[in-house]
Amino acid sequence: MRRLIFLAAATLFAQQDQFIIRTETRLVIVDLTARDKSGRPITNLTKDDVAVYEDGVKQDISVFELQKLEGEPLAPISFASKPGTLEERTAPAKTAPAKPVVAAPATGTIKYQDRRLLCLFFDMTTMQPPEQLRAQEAAIKFLSTQMTQSDLVEIMTYTTAIKIVQEWTDDRDTLISALQKLTLGEGSDLADLAATSADEGDDSGSFTADETEFNIFNTDRKLAAIEDAAKKLSLFPEKKALIYFNSGINKTGVENQSQLKATTNAAARANVSIYPVDARGLVALPPGGDATQASSRGTGNFTGTNQASVRSNFNDSQETLETLAADTGGRAMLDTNDLTMGIRQAQGDMNSYYIIGYYSHNPIEDGKYRRIDVKLVSKSISARLDFRKGYFAAKTWKKFNASDKEQQLQEALTLGDPVNDLPLALEVDYFRVARERCVVPLSVKIPGSAVGLTRRGENQTADFDFIGQVRDATGKLVSGVRDNITVKLSGDTASKVGQRYLQYDAVLPPLAPGTYSLRFLARENTSGKMGTFETKFIIPDLGSGSKMRLSSVVWSNQREPLASAVGSADANKKLIAANPLVQDNAKLIPSITRVFRKDQTLYVYFEVYDPASDDRKALSLEAQVNLFQGARKVYSSPATRVTKLGTARPGVAPFSFQIPLAKLPPGQYISQVNVIDENGRKFAFPRNEIVLLAPDNSPAAGPAQK
Numbered sequence: 171m172r173r174l175i176f177l178a179a180a181t182l183f184a185q186q187d188q189f190i191i192r193t194e195t196r197l198v199i200v201d202l203t204a205r206d207k208s209g210r211p212i213t214n215l216t217k218d219d220v221a222v223y224e225d226g227v228k229q230d231i232s233v234f235e236l237q238k239l240e241g242e243p244l245a246p247i248s249f250a251s252k253p254g255t256l257e258e259r260t261a262p263a264k265t266a267p268a269k270p271v272v273a274a275p276a277t278g279t280i281k282y283q284d285r286r287l288l289c290l291f292f293d294m295t296t297m298q299p300p301e302q303l304r305a306q307e308a309a310i311k312f313l314s315t316q317m318t319q320s321d322l323v324e325i326m327t328y329t330t331a332i333k334i335v336q337e338w339t340d341d342r343d344t345l346i347s348a349l350q351k352l353t354l355g356e357g358s359d360l361a362d363l364a365a366t367s368a369d370e371g372d373d374s375g376s377f378t379a380d381e382t383e384f385n386i387f388n389t390d391r392k393l394a395a396i397e398d399a400a401k402k403l404s405l406f407p408e409k410k411a412l413i414y415f416n417s418g419i420n421k422t423g424v425e426n427q428s429q430l431k432a433t434t435n436a437a438a439r440a441n442v443s444i445y446p447v448d449a450r451g452l453v454a455l456p457p458g459g460d461a462t463q464a465s466s467r468g469t470g471n472f473t474g475t476n477q478a479s480v481r482s483n484f485n486d487s488q489e490t491l492e493t494l495a496a497d498t499g500g501r502a503m504l505d506t507n508d509l510t511m512g513i514r515q516a517q518g519d520m521n522s523y524y525i526i527g528y529y530s531h532n533p534i535e536d537g538k539y540r541r542i543d544v545k546l547v548s549k550s551i552s553a554r555l556d557f558r559k560g561y562f563a564a565k566t567w568k569k570f571n572a573s574d575k576e577q578q579l580q581e582a583l584t585l586g587d588p589v590n591d592l593p594l595a596l597e598v599d600y601f602r603v604a605r606e607r608c609v610v611p612l613s614v615k616i617p618g619s620a621v622g623l624t625r626r627g628e629n630q631t632a633d634f635d636f637i638g639q640v641r642d643a644t645g646k647l648v649s650g651v652r653d654n655i656t657v658k659l660s661g662d663t664a665s666k667v668g669q670r671y672l673q674y675d676a677v678l679p680p681l682a683p684g685t686y687s688l689r690f691l692a693r694e695n696t697s698g699k700m701g702t703f704e705t706k707f708i709i710p711d712l713g714s715g716s717k718m719r720l721s722s723v724v725w726s727n728q729r730e731p732l733a734s735a736v737g738s739a740d741a742n743k744k745l746i747a748a749n750p751l752v753q754d755n756a757k758l759i760p761s762i763t764r765v766f767r768k769d770q771t772l773y774v775y776f777e778v779y780d781p782a783s784d785d786r787k788a789l790s791l792e793a794q795v796n797l798f799q800g801a802r803k804v805y806s807s808p809a810t811r812v813t814k815l816g817t818a819r820p821g822v823a824p825f826s827f828q829i830p831l832a833k834l835p836p837g838q839y840i841s842q843v844n845v846i847d848e849n850g851r852k853f854a855f856p857r858n859e860i861v862l863l864a865p866d867n868s869p870a871a872g873p874a875q876k
Contacts, residue, residue: 196564197232198224199407199441202524202544203556211522212553213238219551222528223543233527237408238284239320239520246315247342282322282408286520287338288513289324289442291399292352293392293416299355301449305415308447308509310349313342316514325349328395329356332402390429392419394590396444396494397433404440407525411500411516412437414446415509418487428588428689428702430490434497435588439561443500443519446491447512452505455480535564538581570698582691582700583639592620592694592701597762599722600681601750602779603819605713607680609748612638612651613760614674614692614703618667622696623659630664632657636674638690640681648686651676655738673759677749683711712779718852719779723843724751725860726773727766728759750777750818764858766831769865774827774843778812781823782850789813790848793825797860798840805834836862 200222204212217234290309294302313323323345325336336348396414403410437444457477488504495502501519503512532540541560546553570578582589595615600608614636623630633656640649653676659667674692685708693700712719732755751758758775766772774795781789791812797805812823825845838861845854 196530197527198229198530198542198561199233200526200528200542200544200557201409201441202526203521204524204553205556206553213522215524215551215553219547220524220526221545221547222526223545224528224530224532225540226543227531229528229531231526231528233407233525235283235525236522237525238522239286240284240318243316243318244342282338282406284320285322285340285408286318286320286517287322287324287403287406287408287410288516289326289399289403289410289412290513291326291396291412291414292328293395293414294327294329294356295392296416296418297449298417301417302352302354304451305447305449305509306349306352306354309415309513310346312510312513313345313349316510316517317342318517321517326399326402327352328392328399332395332398334402390590390593393429393433393490397429397436397590400433400437400440400442400444403442407441407527409520409523410440410442411520412442412444413513413516414444414491414494415449416446416491417450418448418484419490420483420487427704429590430493431704432588432590432702434494435562437494437498438558442498443516444494444498445500445512445516446495446502446504447509448488448491448502448504449509451507451509453484455484532563536578538563575695579635579637579691579693582702583637583689588702588704589700590702591699592692593617594690594692594701594703595762596688596690596703596705597760598688598705598707599724599751599760600707600709601721601777602712602719602822603680603748606682606711608683608709608712609680609750610640610649610678610709611749611751611760612674612676612678612688612690613762614690615762616672616674616692616701618670618672620699621657621667621672621694622699623664623667624696628661630659630661632659633695634674635693635695636676636691638676638688640678641687641689643685649678649681651678673762675749675751675757675759681709683709683713716852718845718847718850718854720845720854720856721750721777721779723774723776723856723858724758724760725764725841725858726758726775727761727770729756729773730759731756750824751775764860765863766860767863767865768831768834768836770831772827772829772831772860774825774829776825776843776845776856778823778825778845778847780821781812781815781847782852784849789815789823791823791825791846792848793827793843793845795827795829796842796844797834798842799837804839805829831862834862836864838862 202220204215206212213236215236217231220231220234222229222231292302292305297305309325317323319340322338322340323336324334324338325345325348327333327335335352336345339345396412399412403412434444455477457474488502491502491504494500499519501512501515503509503515526544530540539560539562542558544555544557546555593616597613599611599613601611603609621632623632625631634654636651636653636655638651639647642648653674655674657672685706687706688704690703691700712721732752749757751760758773778791781791783789789812792809793812794809795805795807796803807827807829810825810827812825816822816824818824838859840857841860842855842857845856847853
């Protein structure tokens with residue numbers, strides 16, 4: 171086990187009219203575990219026995235402390251669960267909240283000498299009420315029978331925000347009382363929605379606790395909550411274990427690998443090991459689903475594809491947990507009904523260790539990775555050393571000049587520590603423009619609340635840099651985009667920017683069929699906030715094959731005139747003409763988050779390529795949009811028939827739908843497009859999940875165009 175964090179040292183200011191001394195240093199904390207040949211901890215090392223190097227430069231050790239952790243459990247105490255039904259047992263107590271017993275330490279000090287810090291973190295948004303109850307009882311059982319004299323425990327919950335229910339304390343009665351007062355069932359409605367799946371081939375659709383349009387389909391918010399919890403724990407230089415009670419983290423339609431990296435890097439910097447505990451326990455998945463699910467249609471139950479999809483989705487929900495544990499030095503507890511094993515595992519992993527602190531000789535805050543090495547000075551001492559091998563330096567925007575800012579943007583594409591201060595959602599679509607080439611429109615959404623504005627005359631402005639790189643399956647750079655856009659907002663629009671969003675779009679040069687990875691960065695240049703988005707996408711071969719050749723299906727709630735953009739990088743007519751979403755000087759704006767409101771119109775657009783024709787060279791294509799809630803069809807659009815190809819590009823049959831949403835009830839829907847080529851006897855049924863909300867009086871601020 172090895173960890174490190176950085177803590178800012180104090181800045182000294184003299185009285186007014188006197189000279190001012192400013193010192194800016196970074197204390198780097200390294201946890202060192204030394205074991206002999208038998209694996210037993212060595213506890214007699216001194217400061218002079220070890221040497222610390224950063225990027226090959228020897229550092230002066232300022233802090234050297236032994237944390238000696240005992241493993242003797244405390245005497246068991248009895249506890250009683252709440253009697254009665256599940257509703258009675260999950261009802262919150264009405265007593266006043268407990269007060270912390272152990273005060274938080276000052277930043278940078280080693281307050282909890284010889285204590286093991288265990289944070290119990292309950293993610294209510296992923297667990298059903300029975301699972302929340304199981305996690306609560308497991309935590310109470312651990313505190314009652316397995317807690318040791320070295321343990322300090324903190325309790326956090328996550329519903330719509332992180333809440334510290336009980337700060338660090340070793341008082342078991344206080345901790346058990348705090349656990350018994352948890353409002354079980356809170357946030358479980360979000361877990362219900364997260365558990366649904368559009369169909370056996372669709373992995374989109376889980377909700378998060380923040381029910382805004384930007385976050386409603388974004389699993390990144392759950393990962394960001396873990397990152398926030400790790401940052402709260404960074405005040406303490408000691409090792410910490412975050413025991414994360416959950417029921418899996420489902421993948422969504424808004425994938426972003428950079429947030430997962432940012433979460434694990436934040437945990438490493440904060441000296442936190444994550445121990446995910448799957449509160450579902452050992453699960454048996456009956457073929458065809460259990461009684462909570464509607465009967466499926468088709469032959470999937472007979473061929474086994476439905477069961478394979480259910481098992482795959484379940485495994486996917488545990489995959490992220492494995493990654494969180496492996497990348498932070500923890501261990502995931504999955505498929506076990508003894509949920510206390512996760513806490514006991516954290517106990518066993520956190521044995522006696524040394525806290526080593528040094529002030530780095532490298533003052534440059536460039537965000538680069540710095541390698542750490544710890545060696546024994548005396549060759550007479552034989553020990554196996556375990557420690558963190560490096561860390562990412564801090565980054566300070568205010569100190570950057572123009573070249574530094576440009577260098578930061580370029581390096582951010584390759585650094586292993588993604589920056590996610592600026593939330594992003596991104597969608598990649600594809601449309602065929604030649605036999606083996608597809609044009610790729612990119613759409614990026616940024617919440618207006620995260621944008622910093624600068625007043626210029628009567629208007630307010632915001633300046634953005636956008637940069638993206640596309641690499642093929644071999645890692646070769648094949649395409650990219652780079653823009654600087656200044657957004658100009660009038661006084662009335664600027665005052666409402668917090669309730670709106672900005673959407674940037676660009677068109678990548680045509681790409682051949684294949685698998686690609688995209689890394690995209692956006693930087694707001696007033697505050698220096700940067701957001702990173704990483705995803706993989708596949709461009710199918712739309713020039714051959716026996717199946718129906720279909721483009722991306724674009725779901726939208728806006729058609730905007732090109733002149734209404736609040737900012738643009740250029741007005742290249744060729745680029746505009748290459749975008750299939752631009753027609754009649756208006757652009758269809760993809761709804762990246764698939765969230766709509768009753769006072770809006772749902773626009774659906776897609777293209778069919780090379781449809782079959784009869785002897786008279788007439789086409790016979792028909793398409794329809796259906797909306798389902800569960801197994802019940804709620805809406806069917808009028809069927810649209812296409813009998814001739816479009817004129818924009820050869821071999822293209824475009825389809826466009828406009829669906830008013832006013833008469834549909836709010837809720838979550840499965841949207842399905844039925845496309846039939848009668849002459850070619852081909853069909854396709856692409857699906858997605860959408861959410862319909864009540865009307866909102868805060869329309870979008872409009873797109874920022876390329």
